[in-house]
Amino acid sequence: MMMQRADQNSSGEILVVEDTPASLKLLSELLGNAGYLVRQAPDGELALWSAQARPPELILLDIRMPGIDGFEVCRRLKADPALSDIPVIFLSAQYDTDDKVRGFQAGAVDFIAKPYQSEEVLARTRAHIHLARAQQALAASNAQLTRTLEELGTARAEIVRSERLAALGALVAGVAHELNTPIGNSVLAASALQDRSSAFFGSMEHGVKRSELERFGADTEHATTLLLRNLHKAADLIECFKQVAVDQTSSQRRSFELATLVDGMAKTLAPSLRAAGAELRVESAGGLAMDSYPGALCQVLTQLTSNALLHAFAQPDSASRPASGAITIRMAADGGAVRLEFEDNGAGFPAGGLARAFEPFNSARMGRSSGLGLHIVHNLVTNVLGGAIELASAPGRTRFAMRLPLHAPALGRASNLW
Ligand SMILES: Nc1ncnc2c1ncn2[C@@H]1O[C@H](COP(=O)(O)OP(=O)(O)O)[C@@H](O)[C@H]1O
Ligand SMILES: [Mg+2]
Incomplete structure (x- = not known):
C-alpha cells in the first residue's frame, strides 16, 4: 500500500532528528521560518516510527545519537520500499571524513556540517527537496507512459483481431x-x-x-x-x-x-x-x-x-x-x-x-x-x-x-x- 506523502504544495515537510535539544530547536526554527513544516525526533527509534507513520519529504539526520545511531536509521529507511526514496542529509562534524564515507554508503544524499551555517542548511535543504520532487514527477510520468504503452499494445492487438474476424465474416x-x-x-x-x-x-x-x-x-x-x-x-x-x-x-x-x-x-x-x-x-x-x-x-x-x-x-x-x-x-x-x-x-x-x-x-x-x-x-x-x-x-x-x-x-x- 502506498503511504500518504506529505503535501507537495507546501515548501516541504522535513523530519529533523537530533538528540541535542539546543540543535534540534535551532534547526527547527531556521527551517520553520523559511516556510517548511518541521517535525522533530529526539532519537533514532522515534525517527523511524515517525517516518513510517507519515513519510516526510526530507530527513535531516544526526549521526551520533544514543540507541540506534544515524547510520543504522538510514540503513533501515533505505531497506523499507515505502521510505527508501526519501532523501536523507546527515548532520556531522565538519572534519570527519570517515563519517562522510560511511554516510554515503548507508544511502545519504548529502552532509551538513556542524556548527550549522544558516545559509548552507537552507540551500542544501531546498536543493534536495526540489530534486526529490522532480524525481517523483519523473517516476510518475514514466509509470503513466508505461501504462499508456501497454494499453496501446492491447488496443492494437484488439483491432487486428477484429479486422481478421471482419474479413472472415465477409468470406x-x-x-x-x-x-x-x-x-x-x-x-x-x-x-x-x-x-x-x-x-x-x-x-x-x-x-x-x-x-x-x-x-x-x-x-x-x-x-x-x-x-x-x-x-x-x-x-x-x-x-x-x-x-x-x-x-x-x-x-x-x-x-x-x-x-x-x-x-x-x-x-x-x-x-x-x-x-x-x-x-x-x-x-x-x-x-x-x-x-x-x-x-x-x-x-x-x-x-x-x-x-x-x-x-x-x-x-x-x-x-x-x-x-x-x-x-x-x-x-x-x-x-x-x-x-x-x-x-x-x-x-x-x-x-x-x-x-x-x-x-x-x-x-x-x-x-x-x-x-x-x-x-x-x-x-x-x-x-x-x-x-x-x-x-x-x-x-x-x-x-x-x-x-x-x-x-x-x-x-x-x-x-x-x-
Ligand atoms: N486497390 C486499390 N485501388 C485504389 N486505391 C486503393 C486500393 N487499395 C487501397 N487503396 C487506397 O488506400 C487507402 C488505404 O487502404 P486501407 O489501409 O485498406 O484502408 P481502408 O480500406 O479502410 O480505407 C484506401 O482508403 C484507398 O484510398
Ligand atoms: Mg481496406
Missing part, C-alpha cells in the same frame, strides 16, 4: 451465397427422383413393360449423376473454405504449397467478387513449397481483395473505373523466395494516397472505413512472413508486389502482432 457470407446453387440443384434433382420413383412404383401393379423399366433406369441415373455432381461441388467448396477459415484464424506455422493455398482462397473469394461483377485469375506454375504462416498470407490476400472491391472497382464517379473488374494473382519462384503479385485493373490510388498507403488510419473513406487494412498487410508481410512489399499504382493498374521467403524466419517479438 462466410460469400461462401454461404455460393453454396445456394449446388444445394438448390441437389434439392431439385432429389425431389424429381422422388416423384419419378413414386410414379413408377405406383404403375407397377398394372405390370411393367421392359421399355418403361429402361426409361426409369435412365432417368434415375441422370438424376443421381446431377445430385452427385452438385453435392461434390458443395463439399469441395466447404472443404476449401474450411481450410481457409482455419488458416485465416490461426497463427500456426505449417508447410503448404502456395498455389494450392491461393487456389483455395480464390474459390472462397470468388463469390464476393462475382457479386460485384469482378473476376479473379490465378497464374501459377505450381511447385512452390513454403514453410510459413498461411493465416497471415490469407489475411493479406483477403485485405487486398476487399480493397480492390471497395476502392478500385466501386468508384461511382471515377472515369477510370473499369468496365469489368479483374484481379490477377501471379506467383513465381525467386531464389529462396517467392514473388507474389496482386494486381487490379481499377481506378488506382487517389492523388497523394500512394506515399502514405501503408500508414495506419489513412483511408479515402475516413469515418466509414478503418484505414488499417494496408497497415496490417504491411506488418504481416514484413514482421510475420519476413518479406517485403512494394506498391505501384496508376489509373487502370494497381500492383502490390511481394517478395516472401519460402522459409519464414522464426517469429520473435512479432508474434503479438497477430
Whole structure:
C-alpha cells in the first residue's frame, strides 16, 4: 500500500532528528521560518516510527545519537520500499571524513556540517527537496507512459483481431451465397427422383413393360449423376473454405504449397467478387513449397481483395473505373523466395494516397472505413512472413508486389502482432 506523502504544495515537510535539544530547536526554527513544516525526533527509534507513520519529504539526520545511531536509521529507511526514496542529509562534524564515507554508503544524499551555517542548511535543504520532487514527477510520468504503452499494445492487438474476424465474416457470407446453387440443384434433382420413383412404383401393379423399366433406369441415373455432381461441388467448396477459415484464424506455422493455398482462397473469394461483377485469375506454375504462416498470407490476400472491391472497382464517379473488374494473382519462384503479385485493373490510388498507403488510419473513406487494412498487410508481410512489399499504382493498374521467403524466419517479438 502506498503511504500518504506529505503535501507537495507546501515548501516541504522535513523530519529533523537530533538528540541535542539546543540543535534540534535551532534547526527547527531556521527551517520553520523559511516556510517548511518541521517535525522533530529526539532519537533514532522515534525517527523511524515517525517516518513510517507519515513519510516526510526530507530527513535531516544526526549521526551520533544514543540507541540506534544515524547510520543504522538510514540503513533501515533505505531497506523499507515505502521510505527508501526519501532523501536523507546527515548532520556531522565538519572534519570527519570517515563519517562522510560511511554516510554515503548507508544511502545519504548529502552532509551538513556542524556548527550549522544558516545559509548552507537552507540551500542544501531546498536543493534536495526540489530534486526529490522532480524525481517523483519523473517516476510518475514514466509509470503513466508505461501504462499508456501497454494499453496501446492491447488496443492494437484488439483491432487486428477484429479486422481478421471482419474479413472472415465477409468470406462466410460469400461462401454461404455460393453454396445456394449446388444445394438448390441437389434439392431439385432429389425431389424429381422422388416423384419419378413414386410414379413408377405406383404403375407397377398394372405390370411393367421392359421399355418403361429402361426409361426409369435412365432417368434415375441422370438424376443421381446431377445430385452427385452438385453435392461434390458443395463439399469441395466447404472443404476449401474450411481450410481457409482455419488458416485465416490461426497463427500456426505449417508447410503448404502456395498455389494450392491461393487456389483455395480464390474459390472462397470468388463469390464476393462475382457479386460485384469482378473476376479473379490465378497464374501459377505450381511447385512452390513454403514453410510459413498461411493465416497471415490469407489475411493479406483477403485485405487486398476487399480493397480492390471497395476502392478500385466501386468508384461511382471515377472515369477510370473499369468496365469489368479483374484481379490477377501471379506467383513465381525467386531464389529462396517467392514473388507474389496482386494486381487490379481499377481506378488506382487517389492523388497523394500512394506515399502514405501503408500508414495506419489513412483511408479515402475516413469515418466509414478503418484505414488499417494496408497497415496490417504491411506488418504481416514484413514482421510475420519476413518479406517485403512494394506498391505501384496508376489509373487502370494497381500492383502490390511481394517478395516472401519460402522459409519464414522464426517469429520473435512479432508474434503479438497477430
Ligand atoms: N486497390 C486499390 N485501388 C485504389 N486505391 C486503393 C486500393 N487499395 C487501397 N487503396 C487506397 O488506400 C487507402 C488505404 O487502404 P486501407 O489501409 O485498406 O484502408 P481502408 O480500406 O479502410 O480505407 C484506401 O482508403 C484507398 O484510398
Ligand atoms: Mg481496406
